[in-house]
Amino acid sequence: MDDHRSMPNGTEPQKILLQTLLGKKTEQTPVWLMRQAGRYLPEYRELRAQKGGFLELCYDAEAAAEVTIQPIKRFGFDGAILFSDILIVPHAMGQKLWFEAGEGPRLAPKLLDASLASLERAPEHFEAIYATVRNVAAQLGDETTFMGFAGSPWTIATYMVNGQGSKDQAATRRFAYQDEAAFSELINAIVDNTVTYLLGQIKAGVDAVQLFDSWAGSLSPAQFEKWVIAPNADIISRLKAVHPDLPIIGFPKGAGAKLIAYASETGASAIGLDETIDPVWAHKNLPADLPLQGNLDPLALIAGGEALETSVRHILxxxxxxxxxxxLGHGILPDTPIEHVEKLLTLVRQ
Known part of the structure; x- marks a missing residue:
């Protein structure tokens, strides 16, 4: 394994990312990148070409484990993130899921047109992901923190209601206003399934989990409290009731100043910052002992050079x-040069 981490002579490797999530300030800053297993890597593109579509790759436990580990072998990141997709949850809840080339995911039936009760559960989709987790856990070194994940309820609901992603989530926001009882039922069902799904990942071998709320930024403060903070707090409290020491990263993209309420009310162990958050503001306004994650602009990583160096040093x-x-402040982009990722690691680990 080509591992960029250096350990003092005679010391055992440590999971410094896990220690950081538990609130310890480690000598070296741990690093991993959202979407680090993916299209910017030639080895990923080669394997996906062999396996066919994206969803087929997600449900192939051996191949998905290989994809999860590819960036660890190449870069020696301190954390491995499970290779999967946030829409496994609605697929297991009974919606059909497929990916249109160049257009992204599709779900059917749309819950604008069908009831939640009409869906027929498919728990075997969760089982396929658990098999991937077991495969990865058996292969990772002792120094690498293994992270599972799920989409947060609001973000998952936007796809389930509209059948696909959108720029402003208007259809789902309108639905939530017009039929709050039905939307609450949907959110509660997503919470229940997400707790089941994450408990399964933990049992299969992950060390920590992240909750991705990719579309949290589209909500008003009152709706953010109702559809982002409350459901995530419910998930976190239920996970911690079973696993009190489990680190849980909350990542509400686009939350802005609402991060203060999110941090104080959800119970998340750490908060992920997107690239629009000023690190100075976050350091000043979020609790001093709260681990923070982020938040390099993915485009600065593509640009490289002075822009990359200046940004990295400022954050550190x-x-x-x-x-x-x-x-990063969001996922690594497919056209990111590998040598820029190598440079990033050098800068962080100097």
């Missing part, structure tokens, strides 16, 4: 006195 300097995990 701001967060040098708190538990901090270096990451």
């Amino acid at each position: 300097q701001i967060f040098e006195d708190r538990p901090h995990i270096f990451n």
Whole structure:
């Protein structure tokens, strides 16, 4: 394994990312990147070409485990993130799921046109992911933190209601206003399935989990409280009732100043920051002992050079006195040069 981490002579490797999530300020800043297993890697593109479609790859436990581990073998990141998709949950809840080439995921029937009760559960989709987790857990080194994940209820609901992604989630926001009882029922069902799904991932071998709320930024403060904070708090409290020491990263993309309420009310162990958040503001306004994750602009990583170096050093300097995990503000983009990722790791680990 080509591992960029250096350990002092005579010491055992440690999961520094896991320690950071538990609130410890480690000597070296741990680093992983959202979507680090994916299209920017030639080995991923080769394997996907062999296996066919994206969903087929997700449900092939051996291949998905290989994809999960590919960036660890190449870069030695401190964390491995499960290769899967947030829409496994609605697929297991009974919606049909497929991916249109160049257009993204599709779900049917849309819950604008059908009732939640009409869906026929398909729990075997969860089982396929658990098999991937077991495969990865058996192969990872002792120094690598293994993270599972799920989409947060609001983001999952936007896909289930509309049948696909959208720029402003208007159809789902309208649905939530017009029929709050039906939308609450949907959110509660997603919460229940997400708890089941994450407990299964934990049992299969992950060390920590992240909740992705990719579309949290489209909501008003009152709706954010209702559809982002409350459901995530419910998931986190139910997970911690079973696993009190489990680290849970909350990532509400686009939350802005609402991160203060999110951090204080959800119970998340760490908060992921998107690239629009000023690190100075986050360090000042979020609890001093709360681990933060982020938040390099993925486009700065593509640009490289001085833009990359300046951005990385600024983030590291701001967060040098708190538990901090270096990451991007969102997922790594497919046209990211591999040599820029290598440079990023050098900068973080100097």
